[in-house]
Amino acid sequence: xxxxxxxxxxxxxxWLKAGRxxxxxxxxxxxxxxxxxxxxxxxxxxxxxxxxxxxxxxxEDNLRESIFKGELAxxxxxxxxxxxxxxxxxxxxxxxxxxxxxxxxxxxQDQATLYAELAAQISQRLLVRRTVNLITGAVTxxxxxxxxxxTVNTDTMQHTYGPSFQLLLxxxxxxxxxxxxxxxxxxxxxxxxxxxxxxxxxxxxxxATVVAAMPDDWLRGKTIDQSTAVIALCHDPRxxxxxxxxALTTDAFYIGAMGSERTSxxxxxxxxxxxxxxxxxxxxxxxxxxxxxSKTPPEIALAILAELTRLRAALRDSKT
Numbered sequence: 001x002x003x004x005x006x007x008x009x010x011x012x013x014x015w016l017k018a019g020r021x022x023x024x025x026x027x028x029x030x031x032x033x034x035x036x037x038x039x040x041x042x043x044x045x046x047x048x049x050x051x052x053x054x055x056x057x058x059x060e061d062n063l064r065e066s067i068f069k070g071e072l073a074x075x076x077x078x079x080x081x082x083x084x085x086x087x088x089x090x091x092x093x094x095x096x097x098x099x100x101x102x103x104x105x106x107x108x109q110d111q112a113t114l115y116a117e118l119a120a121q122i123s124q125r126l127l128v129r130r131t132v133n134l135i136t137g138a139v140t141x142x143x144x145x146x147x148x149x150x151t152v153n154t155d156t157m158q159h160t161y162g163p164s165f166q167l168l169l170x171x172x173x174x175x176x177x178x179x180x181x182x183x184x185x186x187x188x189x190x191x192x193x194x195x196x197x198x199x200x201x202x203x204x205x206x207x208a209t210v211v212a213a214m215p216d217d218w219l220r221g222k223t224i225d226q227s228t229a230v231i232a233l234c235h236d237p238r239x240x241x242x243x244x245x246x247a248l249t250t251d252a253f254y255i256g257a258m259g260s261e262r263t264s265x266x267x268x269x270x271x272x273x274x275x276x277x278x279x280x281x282x283x284x285x286x287x288x289x290x291x292x293x294s295k296t297p298p299e300i301a302l303a304i305l306a307e308l309t310r311l312r313a314a315l316r317d318s319k320t
Contacts, residue, residue: 166191167179
């Protein structure tokens, strides 16, 4: 799940702890040009506050108005579909031909403990499946080992929440700072690691986590899963190569290294000499990023993020 949807569940838990009546809205089906994918979340409370996104504005406003008027999900979950009729497109501003189905659940204060546990587990990057009885509104959660796409039938909805994407960058260099800022806007949790204290001290103001450590040791202490990308940006083999040796043995969905074709070829030769196998080496994306003629640090960051976005879309499509 992306960080926005994770924020929704954390905020929902916070509201429940404060004694608020809440509602949780989940996109369960889309057709055509839907603004948000299946599984996207929105939570609101009885004070009119909300967190999350389903469409970019109009559907959210209509849903909250229906909820607060008592027209929707008063005591049990309900399904509602937007964008089927031409009037919906004109009234709500949905993309032409697009539609989405939303399950709206009333969440009561006696479920506060359950949602506190759910929020805690997803914050620990655990996979958790939430099962909702659409007839009674009863909810259970359980840990699972593999991601499963959201499923809905006449009486049950099952939704797996998992790790948000994380981006681990090796090297406190200029490209890293541009990439960190861009990636955080794209729902990545970003960390930057470099053993050179002098570069760490010059780090610009950023919301990314910045760590002074040997990158290979640092990576060994991280939870690196199929929602993780690791990219070496140092241009220093003593730092990059050790980090890549560690990264290539993990489940990261993307492992990359910055450098020219010539630099990348020499890097591959070194890694083979360091007992990296050909199969492992084939996972290395170098030169990193899409070939868009990038030269400057922001252009290189854009090329990297574009390639990650393409791969993320492929991962998302394979799970639906």
